[in-house]
Amino acid sequence: MVIYRDEYRLYNFGPGHPFSPVRLEMLTSLLQALGVWKEPLAPREATREEVLSVHSERLVRRVEAASRGERVPDLEHYGLGTGDTPVFPGMDRAARILVGGTLEGARRILAGEKRVLQLGGGLHHAQYDRSSGFCVYNDLSVAIRHLTRAGLRVAYLDIDVHHGDGVQWIHYEEEEVLTLSLHESGRYLFPGTGHVHEIGRGEGVGRKLNLPLEPFTEDESYLEAFEALVPWALGAFRPDVLVVQAGADAHFLDPLADLLLTTRAYARIFPLILDYAEAYAGGRVLFTLGGGYSLDATVRVWALLYHVFHGLPLPERLPEGWLREWEGRLGQPLTPTLHDPHAPYPEIPRRQEIEKRNRLTLERLMELLRSHLVH
Amino acid sequence: MLIQDVMRFPVVTVEPGVTLEEAYRLLLERGIRHLPVMEEGRLVGIITDRDIRLATSHLNPRGPCPGCTRVAEVMTQEVVTAHPLDPVEEAARVMRERKIGSLPVLEDGALVGIVTGIDLLDALLKLTGVTEPSGRLEVRLPDRVGELARLTGFLAGRGINIHSLLSYPEDKEVVRAVVRVNTLETHLLAEGLRQEGFEVLWPPKKPW
Numbered sequence: 001m002v003i004y005r006d007e008y009r010l011y012n013f014g015p016g017h018p019f020s021p022v023r024l025e026m027l028t029s030l031l032q033a034l035g036v037w038k039e040p041l042a043p044r045e046a047t048r049e050e051v052l053s054v055h056s057e058r059l060v061r062r063v064e065a066a067s068r069g070e071r072v073p074d075l076e077h078y079g080l081g082t083g084d085t086p087v088f089p090g091m092d093r094a095a096r097i098l099v100g101g102t103l104e105g106a107r108r109i110l111a112g113e114k115r116v117l118q119l120g121g122g123l124h125h126a127q128y129d130r131s132s133g134f135c136v137y138n139d140l141s142v143a144i145r146h147l148t149r150a151g152l153r154v155a156y157l158d159i160d161v162h163h164g165d166g167v168q169w170i171h172y173e174e175e176e177v178l179t180l181s182l183h184e185s186g187r188y189l190f191p192g193t194g195h196v197h198e199i200g201r202g203e204g205v206g207r208k209l210n211l212p213l214e215p216f217t218e219d220e221s222y223l224e225a226f227e228a229l230v231p232w233a234l235g236a237f238r239p240d241v242l243v244v245q246a247g248a249d250a251h252f253l254d255p256l257a258d259l260l261l262t263t264r265a266y267a268r269i270f271p272l273i274l275d276y277a278e279a280y281a282g283g284r285v286l287f288t289l290g291g292g293y294s295l296d297a298t299v300r301v302w303a304l305l306y307h308v309f310h311g312l313p314l315p316e317r318l319p320e321g322w323l324r325e326w327e328g329r330l331g332q333p334l335t336p337t338l339h340d341p342h343a344p345y346p347e348i349p350r351r352q353e354i355e356k357r358n359r360l361t362l363e364r365l366m367e368l369l370r371s372h373l374v375h
Numbered sequence: 376m377l378i379q380d381v382m383r384f385p386v387v388t389v390e391p392g393v394t395l396e397e398a399y400r401l402l403l404e405r406g407i408r409h410l411p412v413m414e415e416g417r418l419v420g421i422i423t424d425r426d427i428r429l430a431t432s433h434l435n436p437r438g439p440c441p442g443c444t445r446v447a448e449v450m451t452q453e454v455v456t457a458h459p460l461d462p463v464e465e466a467a468r469v470m471r472e473r474k475i476g477s478l479p480v481l482e483d484g485a486l487v488g489i490v491t492g493i494d495l496l497d498a499l500l501k502l503t504g505v506t507e508p509s510g511r512l513e514v515r516l517p518d519r520v521g522e523l524a525r526l527t528g529f530l531a532g533r534g535i536n537i538h539s540l541l542s543y544p545e546d547k548e549v550v551r552a553v554v555r556v557n558t559l560e561t562h563l564l565a566e567g568l569r570q571e572g573f574e575v576l577w578p579p580k581k582p583w
Contacts, residue, residue: 018559018560018563076536079508082534082536082557082558083533083534083535083536083557083558083560084557084558084559084560125508132508133508133559134559162559165508187511188510188511188513188561188577188578189510189511189561189578190508190509190510190558190559190561191508191509191510192505192507192508192509192510192511192555193508215578215579252583253583255562255563256559256560256561256562256563257562258578258579258581291559344583345581345582345583346582346583
């Protein structure tokens, strides 16, 4: 089941902002042009109370006031009105619409649906008391809380290139939520967190996993770590449902980060996630989108996700008419095939060192978690 | 950042007549490593877990006697101290130069706090801004008037909040500035900075 409504595009920080609603417009028009678009389920927007299941009243009040155009003097303390997360009219409702979509996904899972793809959301940086990094409200955590309140154990998997800090901190002390984030190391990259030693607190100890990868990590090294870590953690935790943040900004074309995945890695990752859901979570999986700031790459990665999700064969070339229209609108050439060309970037001289360091990080993480996760 | 911002208080202390066994138990219970020694409200020495372990080691020619040796026999006298208004870097320098792990903090002769290496590490974490969601820029600047202003002015013009700014000399002519900024868009900032003639070391320019 796919969840989407056009009003997702109201979540718009303005022209020139990387978190652009154009991505959704391009994606849905591409899926239509490919002839695979099926009418999605349109969710209702989340209520204020639903947002308050993971956020503070004082944050929500400020978002509401700022959305109405009121001047809020301490807005920056709440992570709003910044360069990354500026205020726009109607921001509260726009954010609640995205939350509503992911929450609807959680409801559908509880109602017996196995696979849900929410074509939006993934706002993993928003924290209890603070908006952050393009993320006003945390749709993922609202959905996760809905699932845990219904008694389910949730495994959250985050493949966005940035650490899923908001989701991690909100559930940091919860035993019934496993968070697992693979990301570019926070040594340099926003938000600066996601070290291997962040493993949870209190009841949550050993339930929060972070694999910080070296800048310029490529497909092979990423997949090696992914295939070693994810089934190991899921097998030990035995969740009832998998919630996946499928950010596409680990792609090598992404302008904000430095991992070097190609579409071929994603063509492996997405089916693996479905397999893992079958093996460890009764087949239940809820996907959301997330980061992804190269229009060219992001749209192809998510189109790939849509195909894998539906078990459709992958197209090779993208439709000519669609390409012509969007190349015209964007004023830039687009990759004409779903997959990246072979060897799309120059050889990375430090490859071996990077692979070695990633292996070491993985070993450290598994060593640190072994006694907690496997009894 | 001053000592009074990072020091711990109240301070756990001992009297000179206490045995090493009692002092050691106190260190274990409180999870600390340094005990200022007080006599009639006056600081007369300091004793650490290491002093006690060395004094009571089997390898010590005087032999282990934790129950009969007094703190006064082992403690370090002429204690190096700090004032609450000393800057933290001053405390770090003294501790590094003297190779000591803590400084009792005195004000008008009274013990008002203690600062240890751990507190200075906390201070360093805070100074580097890593406790806030942020990205990191590293820029090489000529060591001359106005260069940092040019850098911060550029960031201000882009509406970027700076969580922290550290700089240190690379050599006689060059300073490295490490800036933690409240943004995901460090790559775009780096591009902008390069166009303005700055030498940005991180994030790197991708050759494609």
